[in-house]
Amino acid sequence: MRTDIDTLWVFALASKCRAFTQENIAWSLLIMALASMAIALLHWAHPGGPAWGKYKLKKGYRTDARTIPGPRGLPIIGSMNLMASLAHHRIAAAAKTCKAKSLMAFSLGDTRVIVTCNPDVAKEILNSTVFADRPVKESAYRLMFNRAIGFAPYGVYWRTLRRIAATHLFCPKQIKAAEAQRRMIACQMVDMFKNHDQSFTVRGLLKRASLNNMMCSVFGLYYRLDSLSKEVEELRGLMLKPRAKSEPVRQPNHSRTPSSKRWRNPRFRGCFAVSSRPDKLSDADMIAVLWEMIFRGTDTVAVLIEWILARMVLHPDVQSRVHDELDKVVGVSRAVAGSDITAMLFLNAVVKEVLRLHPPGPLLSWARFAITDTTIDGYHVPAGTTAMVNMWAIARDPELWADPLEFIPERFVAKEGEMEFSVLGSDLRLAPFGSGRRTCPGKNLGLTTVTFWVASLLHEFEWLPSDDNTVDLSEILGLSCEMANPLTVKVRPRRH
Numbered sequence: 001m002r003t004d005i006d007t008l009w010v011f012a013l014a015s016k017c018r019a020f021t022q023e024n025i026a027w028s029l030l031i032m033a034l035a036s037m038a039i040a041l042l043h044w045a046h047p048g049g050p051a052w053g054k055y056k057l058k059k060g061y062r063t064d065a066r067t068i069p070g071p072r073g074l075p076i077i078g079s080m081n082l083m084a085s086l087a088h089h090r091i092a093a094a095a096k097t098c099k100a101k102s103l104m105a106f107s108l109g110d111t112r113v114i115v116t117c118n119p120d121v122a123k124e125i126l127n128s129t130v131f132a133d134r135p136v137k138e139s140a141y142r143l144m145f146n147r148a149i150g151f152a153p154y155g156v157y158w159r160t161l162r163r164i165a166a167t168h169l170f171c172p173k174q175i176k177a178a179e180a181q182r183r184m185i186a187c188q189m190v191d192m193f194k195n196h197d198q199s200f201t202v203r204g205l206l207k208r209a210s211l212n213n214m215m216c217s218v219f220g221l222y223y224r225l226d227s228l229s230k231e232v233e234e235l236r237g238l239m240l241k242p243r244a245k246s247e248p249v250r251q252p253n254h255s256r257t258p259s260s261k262r263w264r265n266p267r268f269r270g271c272f273a274v275s276s277r278p279d280k281l282s283d284a285d286m287i288a289v290l291w292e293m294i295f296r297g298t299d300t301v302a303v304l305i306e307w308i309l310a311r312m313v314l315h316p317d318v319q320s321r322v323h324d325e326l327d328k329v330v331g332v333s334r335a336v337a338g339s340d341i342t343a344m345l346f347l348n349a350v351v352k353e354v355l356r357l358h359p360p361g362p363l364l365s366w367a368r369f370a371i372t373d374t375t376i377d378g379y380h381v382p383a384g385t386t387a388m389v390n391m392w393a394i395a396r397d398p399e400l401w402a403d404p405l406e407f408i409p410e411r412f413v414a415k416e417g418e419m420e421f422s423v424l425g426s427d428l429r430l431a432p433f434g435s436g437r438r439t440c441p442g443k444n445l446g447l448t449t450v451t452f453w454v455a456s457l458l459h460e461f462e463w464l465p466s467d468d469n470t471v472d473l474s475e476i477l478g479l480s481c482e483m484a485n486p487l488t489v490k491v492r493p494r495r496h
């Protein structure tokens with residue numbers, strides 16, 4: 001049997017060997033460093049940078065294979081700079097420079113990445129089973145988020161969660177059942193906005209309203225908007241705290257709160273327990289899944305509403321068209337009801353136009369992951385490659401949209417005999433909720449909440465710019481893409 005002692009003879013021999021002088025060791029180290037540098041440069045010289053070069057060198061170059069164009073970035077680290085601050089802008093600019101709109105390759109250290117700014121290629125990626133997985137995220141594992149829908153590996157567990165979520169959490173019946181709660185929170189928001197006779201920022205209240213809404217849906221816990229609860233403040237702190245992108249989201253210990261029994265909302269508990277009996281979910285699984293709903297469903301909704309209100313302030317002509325529609329469909333004598341929304345074609349067009357110009361997830365979920373080797377747009381894409389879709393760039397492409405930078409909701413108002421444009425993932429020119437197997441399961445709930453609350457807020461108020469502040473449409477990209485400078489407004493009540 002080999003032991004460590006047995007192998008010591010190699011070192012003993014080496015120490016006796018004349019070749020191992022200090023000078024020779026220094027030369028060897030220098031040669032090794034030069035060789036490593038040469039290899040790093042060879043990797044880096046490949047289009048797409050070091051991760052692609054490394055892969056091609058390992059697998060051997062195939063002369064018949066087309067090479068995906070893309071920036072080399074820097075040796076070893078590749079194009080890490082593309083992911084800094086507004087990644088969707090940087091990636092779109094790089095794709096233009098490399099003439100790689102349909103598919104671009106780049107490297108993030110050792111990770112091979114492809115990205116597209118083309119709707120047909122986006123469809124190929126998002127709807128392919130090969131890309132139904134997500135890249136493994138350390139932080140997700142540390143937080144048990146790999147047990148939640150968005151991070152779970154593609155497989156039986158993920159499919160079970162999606163099936164349960166689709167049938168019980170996000171089905172039309174449940175969305176309708178939450179209407180009273182949406183209406184109650186809308187009333188509380190209106191009451192609080194009414195109290196402002198000076199300029200004020202809307203973000204704080206929108207995020208609290210959205211968090212209360214999710215807490216109610218997920219845990220059956222009711223909180224008033226005008227009173228601060230310790231539990232909600234703790235959650236809010238976790239979600240609103242400015243965070244570096246690399247910093248993980250801290251998962252609160254729900255089980256630690258005094259109301260530990262209350263998180264078992266019978267509606268959710270019931271649906272998980274009954275429908276998942278063969279593959280029973282543990283309490284830890286439940287917490288991961290339910291916490292994810294809060295973390296994904298809160299920010300996206302509030303961020304989108306802030307963008308919509310910003311556009312209403314910037315375009316008073318559009319706002320007044322929405323007011324006309326509200327007066328026609330709802331009238332002034334009563335508040336908006338959920339059943340009014342389908343008749344509000346122009347308001348729905350406004351929401352779509354804001355989703356086009358300001359998608360809360362401009363790079364969708366950031367990433368999908370190739371389970372096996374595949375071909376995309378005629379290019380070979382190896383297993384283990386991360387794929388992204390730049391939805392922000394697609395939705396502003398002048399080849400797909402007339403006057404793409406202009407805010408024109410009318411483009412989404414279907415003409416006589418025309419089909420309404422769906423933003424739910426069938427048309428990749430605008431799919432802010434993604435598409436395919438990993439599409440957002442909360443899209444109908446999210447859209448319903450946003451549209452209803454915006455209708456209520458516009459029905460009650462005229463939204464005006466603040467005296468000292470213009471609306472600044474600059475963006476900041478964190479978990480969602482939100483206004484870099486929070487919207488400040490004044491309101492004038494419309495109904496007395």
Ligand code: HEM
Binds near residue numbers: 439
């Ligand atoms: C305006 C609101 C929302 C937007 C714009 C949005 C957008 C997205 C996008 C782009 C994805 C990735 C899709 C893909 O990879 O193809 C996603 C995934 C997801 N979203 Fe949403 N979302 C919204 C609201 C919600 C809500 C309200 C919930 C839950 C309460 C939710 C839960 C999820 C989950 C669980 C996933 C992961 C799905 C999976 O990986 O299987 N989202 N969302």
